[in-house]
Amino acid sequence: MDATVLIVEDEPGIADILRITLKYNGFTVYEAATGRQALAAAREHRPDLVLLDVMLPDGSGWDVCRALREERAAERTDGDPGDPSDLGVIFVTARDAPRDVVAGLALGGDDYITKPFGVDELVARVHAVLRRTRRRTPPAARVLRHGDLEMDEATYTVTRAGNPVELTPTEYNLLRHLLRNAGRILTKEQLLQHVWRYESAVSSTVVETYISYLRRKLDRWGPPLIETRRGVGYGICPPRPAAEGPR
Structure with a gap:
């Protein structure tokens, strides 16, 4: 490399x-x-x-x-x-x-x-x-959207309700994988494999830590987006109507 x-x-x-x-x-x-x-x-x-x-x-x-x-x-x-x-x-x-x-x-x-x-x-x-x-031009850069959340894969930017969300590289990759699999619950093992890319060297507690970081940054601008399925893993929640407001 x-x-x-x-x-x-x-x-x-x-x-x-x-x-x-x-x-x-x-x-x-x-x-x-x-x-x-x-x-x-x-x-x-x-x-x-x-x-x-x-x-x-x-x-x-x-x-x-x-x-x-x-x-x-x-x-x-x-x-x-x-x-x-x-x-x-x-x-x-x-x-x-x-x-x-x-x-x-x-x-x-x-x-x-x-x-x-x-x-x-x-x-x-x-x-x-x-x-x-490492920066590279994605073969099919696109804007991922989920409710009021947007991720531009070409510019590496994330916004929620029009507000910029600053993410570390690992937070960005974790959120991107969740968005690309919106509607599914991903196990910790799947997240370790696709986001961290080496299973044995990372504890599953790292996934929990980074999920909490994402929640803290995303939930500042709206209702919770990341769902926890106990004993299974995590996924992106279906968009909630704006009238419901934060939980």
């Missing part, structure tokens, strides 16, 4: 392992040891994916991730072809508490790998995230 990866890691030994592994697997690699260097390198080299340590000498990798997402989103607003959905972010950190994993995903991370890690697993996850996030 022809892609560029930015490694943000202040421990030389780990940075060396990441660099050697990725170059061996055909990636173009750039490196940064601080948050400030990471933002500068991202602006200069426009990486497809960032491997981001959480604990950096000049601050938090979470802040770096937030800044990267904001800069890409600002570019899109200004008419630049840059799009926040074309940047993958994987946190690589020793912080393995569940609250840290959830926090990293909530801030815009596409995946979360804890140290120590196996290089084969890391490469597999890099490939999986890139399959979801």
